[in-house]
Amino acid sequence: MEQKVTPGQRGSGSFRILMVLDQPFPPDPRVLNEALSLRNAGFCVSVLSIGPDDRPVRELFRGIQIIRYRIPKEVRNKMRGLAGSVPLLTLFLRWLIPRIHRRFGFDALHVHDLYMVGGGLAAGRRLGLPVVADLHENWVQVLSEYAWSTRYPGKLFINIPKWHKLEKHWLEAADRVITVVNEACERVAALEIATLKVTVVPNTINIGEFAGYAIEDEVVASIRSEFTIVYTGGIDLHRGLNTLIRALAIVLAACPARLVVVGEGRVRSELEALARDLGVAEHTVFTGWQPQPRIKSYIEAGHVCMVPHIKSAQLDAALPHKLFHYMYMKRPVVVTNCKPLERIVRETACGVVCKSGDPKSMGQALVQLYMDPERRRQMGENGHRAVVDRYNWDHTAQDMVQMYKDLAKERGH
DSSP, X not given: OOBOOOGGGGOTTSOEEEEEESSOTTTOHHHHHHHHHHHHTTOEEEEEEXXXXXXXXXXXXXXXXXXXXXXXXXXXXXXXXXXXTSTHHHHHHXXXXXXXXXXXXXXEEEEESHHHHHHHHHHHHHHTOOEEEEOSSOHHHHTTTOHHHHSTTGGGGOOHHHHHHHHHHXXXXXXXXXXXXXXXXXXXXXXXXXXXXXXXOOOOBOHHHHHTSOOOHHHHHHHOOSSEEEEESOOSGGGOHHHHHHHHHHHHTTSOOEEEEEBOOTTHHHHHHHHHHTTOGGGEEEEEOOOHHHHHHHHHHOSXXXXXXXXXXXXGGOOOXXXXXXXXXXXXXXXXXXXXXXXXXXHHTOEEEEOTTOHHHHHHHHHHHHTOHHHHHHXXXXXXXXXXXXXXXXXXXXXXXXXXXXXXXXXXO
């Protein structure tokens, strides 16, 4: 049961960490996993969640203090988009974080996503607090790929060269940096950022959380077919879903199939139009956004699961949660040759790697898997074993917890 928080519950004897993000919390799975791991290690964790949210402005959730600052989605999005050209977000965080600190008191700031780091640093300097920059993705490269930032009018406000300078400046100033994959750590090192202050914390699966989600039989029954291909996640240009839909046309020429796209995004209508143009719309299901627990049921219904991302500098240094969800559920995966995806799939023998942006390669891989159920079964077993043995959150979180223990020691705790 959620509880109201009083100032006395902040755990004054512990090293107190304020995580800052501009998303509703919960359910952000990465932030929740990090916060729970730090709490379980004895740290006092609060989360400042900025954005649209009609839940209580303060509450205690599973031992984590949540402080919500409500702003409309449109305002939040504009501050995020303008962060590299008009520093409204930096000024806002420089004002807001000290205000919260005066009431509760913190020993470190943990800032999620690059565009928030400037504001975190400004507040940290003002308060004399160390700042941890948690890079969920290569944000500067994202700006070169997302629909909103590459199309009018958004592209008028995006200055990529300036963003490159800000990234280097902010990461040099941060006390610690967290990346999601080894390849991202290498990219940060190429910016001449000291690797000793970089910790890799991959987006692996919290087995305890995920295993507890119930399978919804009605969801499974609604999309099950002779050969169901499942994608879960965001829908945008760099996700490669146009390649997947074109591949579906190739698959359907050889075998029955249904493609289920679980998620939402800016280019959904374009993808639906493409499916109609290619004559595959009746074999394609767009479910829209689904809550995290229900994702498990859609994966359960699939025979093969997809990560069709377009290879780029951003996705060569990123690793999506969905890969490990698929693997844990014993589903063979088809991924593109983005570096981390290719490395893990080949290392674990849990699926097939195809060429990014190549419908023929993807379609052929799917047809081959349809024709070989035993191969699919073995790949699924391989992936599940890899997650249980290594690619799980309990294993992943150890380096992050140690990083905070070292930081607390440096600060005299």
